[in-house]
Amino acid sequence: MRGSSQMIPTDEIMSGVEFVDEAAGKDALKSVRNDKSEIDWCLFTYEDAKSSKVALKGTGSGGIEELKNHLGNDVIGYGLVRKTDKIDDSVTVKFVYIFWLGDDAPRMQKARVSTHQGAVRNFIGQFHVDITTSDISELSDEALQAKVMDNSGSASKVIDKNTGAREVRSGTGSGSAKVTSKNTGLTFSDEGNLKEKLRDIRVATGEGSNDWFLIGYEGESENLVLLGTGSGGASELVNLLSDDMAAYGLVRKVEQIDDTKATKFAFIKFQGDHMPRMLKARIGTHAGKVQEFFQPYHVSIDATQKSEITDEIIMKTIQTASGTRVHVLDDQRTSQAPPTSQQTQIRTGGSGLQPKTATVTKAVAVPRGNEQNVKFSDEETIRNNIKEVRNDAVDTDWCLVGYDGKKGNVLVPLGKGNGGLSELVGLLEDDMVGYGLLRKTEKFDESLTVKFVHIVFTGENINRMHRARLGTHKGEVTQLFSPYHVDFQATSTSELTDEVLQTRIGEASGTANKVK
Numbered sequence: 001m002r003g004s005s006q007m008i009p010t011d012e013i014m015s016g017v018e019f020v021d022e023a024a025g026k027d028a029l030k031s032v033r034n035d036k037s038e039i040d041w042c043l044f045t046y047e048d049a050k051s052s053k054v055a056l057k058g059t060g061s062g063g064i065e066e067l068k069n070h071l072g073n074d075v076i077g078y079g080l081v082r083k084t085d086k087i088d089d090s091v092t093v094k095f096v097y098i099f100w101l102g103d104d105a106p107r108m109q110k111a112r113v114s115t116h117q118g119a120v121r122n123f124i125g126q127f128h129v130d131i132t133t134s135d136i137s138e139l140s141d142e143a144l145q146a147k148v149m150d151n152s153g154s155a156s157k158v159i160d161k162n163t164g165a166r167e168v169r170s171g172t173g174s175g176s177a178k179v180t181s182k183n184t185g186l187t188f189s190d191e192g193n194l195k196e197k198l199r200d201i202r203v204a205t206g207e208g209s210n211d212w213f214l215i216g217y218e219g220e221s222e223n224l225v226l227l228g229t230g231s232g233g234a235s236e237l238v239n240l241l242s243d244d245m246a247a248y249g250l251v252r253k254v255e256q257i258d259d260t261k262a263t264k265f266a267f268i269k270f271q272g273d274h275m276p277r278m279l280k281a282r283i284g285t286h287a288g289k290v291q292e293f294f295q296p297y298h299v300s301i302d303a304t305q306k307s308e309i310t311d312e313i314i315m316k317t318i319q320t321a322s323g324t325r326v327h328v329l330d331d332q333r334t335s336q337a338p339p340t341s342q343q344t345q346i347r348t349g350g351s352g353l354q355p356k357t358a359t360v361t362k363a364v365a366v367p368r369g370n371e372q373n374v375k376f377s378d379e380e381t382i383r384n385n386i387k388e389v390r391n392d393a394v395d396t397d398w399c400l401v402g403y404d405g406k407k408g409n410v411l412v413p414l415g416k417g418n419g420g421l422s423e424l425v426g427l428l429e430d431d432m433v434g435y436g437l438l439r440k441t442e443k444f445d446e447s448l449t450v451k452f453v454h455i456v457f458t459g460e461n462i463n464r465m466h467r468a469r470l471g472t473h474k475g476e477v478t479q480l481f482s483p484y485h486v487d488f489q490a491t492s493t494s495e496l497t498d499e500v501l502q503t504r505i506g507e508a509s510g511t512a513n514k515v516k
Contacts, residue, residue, distance in 0.1 A: 017116040019123070020047055020055035028059045029124060032082050035093055040082040041067045043098075044120065045075055049106050054078070054120060064098075068139045073104040076113060078120045080127065085148050094148045097127040101134050101285050111277055118302075126506075132287040186286045188293070189218065189225040197229050198294070201252055202265070212237045214268075216247035220276050222286070224248070234268075234314055238306045243272035246283055248290050250297065253311070255318055265297040266314045273304050319483045374473040377404060377412045385416045386481065389437050392450060398424040400436040407466040409473065411435070421501060425493050430459040433470065437481050442505050451505050452484040460491050 019025055031039035038061040045057040057077065060066045064081050071077055079098035101113065129147045133139065188194055194215060201213045214227040214237055227247060230236045234251050241247060249268035254261050269290075271280065291300075299317045303309050376382060385399035395418035404410040414434065417423045421438055428434050436455040456477075458470070486504050490496050 017119040017123075018053045020053050025056045025123070028056055029080060031059065032080050033095070033125075041079060043067055043070055043077055043079040044124075045070075045077045046109055049074070050108070052109070052112055052116075054116070064096075064139055064141055064144050067098070068136055071100050071102070071136060071139070073102040073134075074106070075100065075102045076105045076109050078117075078124065080124050081144060083144060083148050094129065095127040096144050096148065097121065097124060097130040098139065099130065099132045099287075100139075101132070103134050110282075111280070130288075132285060134285050185222045185282070186289050187223045188215075189223055194224075194226055194293075197226060198250060201229070201250055211252040212249060214240055214247055214249040216240075216245055217279060217283075220279050222282060224290075234309050234311045237268070238309050241270055241272070241306050241309075243274045243305070244276070246271045246275050246279065248294065250294055251314055253315055253318055255315070264299070264318045266318065267291070267294050267297040267300040268309060269300065269302045270309065271302075271304055316483070320485050373409060374476045375410045377410050381413045382411070382480075385413060386437055388416065389439050390452070397439040398436060400424055400427055400434050402432055402434045403466070406432045407463045409469065411477075421496060421498050424455070425496050428457050428459070428493050428496075430492070431461040431463075432459050433457065433462055433466070435477050435481065437484065438501070440501065440505060442502070451486065453501055453505065454478075454481045454484040454487040455496070456487065456489045457493075457496070458489070458491050 025042075025044065028039070028042040031037045032042050039059050040061055040063055042059040043057040044054050047053045047055045057070050058067075063083075067079055067081060077098065077100040079100070081096045081098060083094045083096055085092050085094050099117065101110070129144075131138065131144070131147060197210075198213050200210055204210060208231055210229045210231050211233055212231075213229045215224045216227045217223065218225045227240050228237075233253075237249055237251065247268075247270045249270070251266045251268060253264050253266060255264050256262075271283070299314075301309065301314065301317060382399075382401055385396070388394045388396035389399050396416050397418050397420055399416040400414040401411045402414045404412045415424075415427050424436055424438065434455070434457040436457070438453040438455060440451050440453060442449050442451050458467070486501070488496075488501060488504060
């Protein structure tokens with residue numbers, strides 16, 4: 001016995017994380033992210049054994065070997081390490097997030113970890129690889145390099161026939177590192193059978209075949225057991241979940257892009273709001289081993305409530321992450337209204353620049369029907385404009401619709417162009433509502449992907465009765481512009497800047513550097 005039990009106040013566990021000298025922490029992260037800086041690591045820990053505040057513990061230029069000198073069995077730490085990865089003759093910078101949960105860390109702090117870790121990860125920002133461990137031997141330069149190469153695909157993997165250890169070799173043959181996995185206390189019941197059931201989800205894609213798999217903890221132990229498999233998707237999987245448990249699952253979905261179907265997998269991590277406190281404190285050390293068991297997958301979904309796991313949410317997450325090149329969609333509607341618009345072309349651009357063309361559409365009044373249901377005037381033009389924005393082969397990168405007469409329930413095309421956000425914003429006024437689609441590009445390392453932003457602009461001075469009706473139009477408007485990667489709501493044109501939208505895109509895709 002270690003002594004009498006002590007109740008941990010619920011409000012203390014659920015409270016948000018607080019940083020000691022947040023500015024110093026941000027400066028440290030900036031240094032690590034700066035390729036010209038010698039600083040290549042920083043570490044955050046709790047202020048002291050009884051504190052719930054997170055403080056900067058240290059920085060240095062000696063990599064993970066130096067960082068781990070600050071870790072102990074009684075410490076909980078969050079770190080960032082800068083590494084480089086060489087593929088052929090190209091060198092890229094990679095960042096590794098370290099979550100250290102010492103076996104003898106204070107119980108109060110362990111209980112807070114599950115609520116603090118997300119906020120700390122957001123504070124630290126973008127990283128390519130994350131490592132969760134309580135074993136100091138897993139934090140070596142060789143182990144980190146192997147993780148980085150494994151993640152980027154620059155490693156070749158060989159299994160040692162004598163020891164069973166995995167040897168990771170760089171693509172250039174410059175060296176190798178053996179990576180072993182410490183038993184964190186987590187076990188898989190009948191692991192062979194679990195892997196076979198999981199494999200069925202990946203390979204059996206015919207009608208009626210199983211498309212989900214779920215495992216969970218046996219009581220309050222660290223033993224994971226099969227909870228079920230089935231063919232009814234996420235809606236069937238969630239029937240096995242309750243708010244006092246933790247579980248991990250895989251769901252298979254099919255994404256259709258134009259005429260192509262692609263099989264995608266979503267990893268589900270569920271931690272109910274009322275799961276046992278001690279289990280919640282322990283499972284932070286299980287993340288790495290659980291993810292390794294389920295890999296590969298395309299997206300991951302963390303949830304604390306069953307309502308956060310639906311087939312619709314999973315599909316939207318997959319579409320957000322896919323970043324496919326061609327994005328032209330077939331019409332979702334077949335009805336067409338007679339043309340009721342007049343179009344005027346406006347050319348912009350200074351001397352020596354390729355002129356940018358915006359088409360401003362002047363709507364002709366149309367009869368109004370039921371004020372509760374949204375209607376479309378010149379629907380063919382609206383949908384063609386959206387198609388153009390989605391077509392990478394066309395210069396058009398934005399389109400906008402709004403209400404006829406700035407009120408009512410009839411949406412009309414307001415314009416399209418190739419001048420980006422600033423051109424779109426030029427059509428907005430403070431007494432109108434506008435819905436737009438904007439095409440942007442995002443760069444991550446050396447890769448460019450196309451991203452779409454759905455803009456909802458609700459001017460501060462719109463008609464009061466019109467504002468009250470907007471909620472009934474949301475579903476149909478969202479369907480009109482779907483799919484998109486980010487939605488952005490604004491009430492003032494000053495909120496709509498390229499910098500703000502680019503940041504939002506980066507946050508949604510996980511490529512944003514959130515250190516300011």
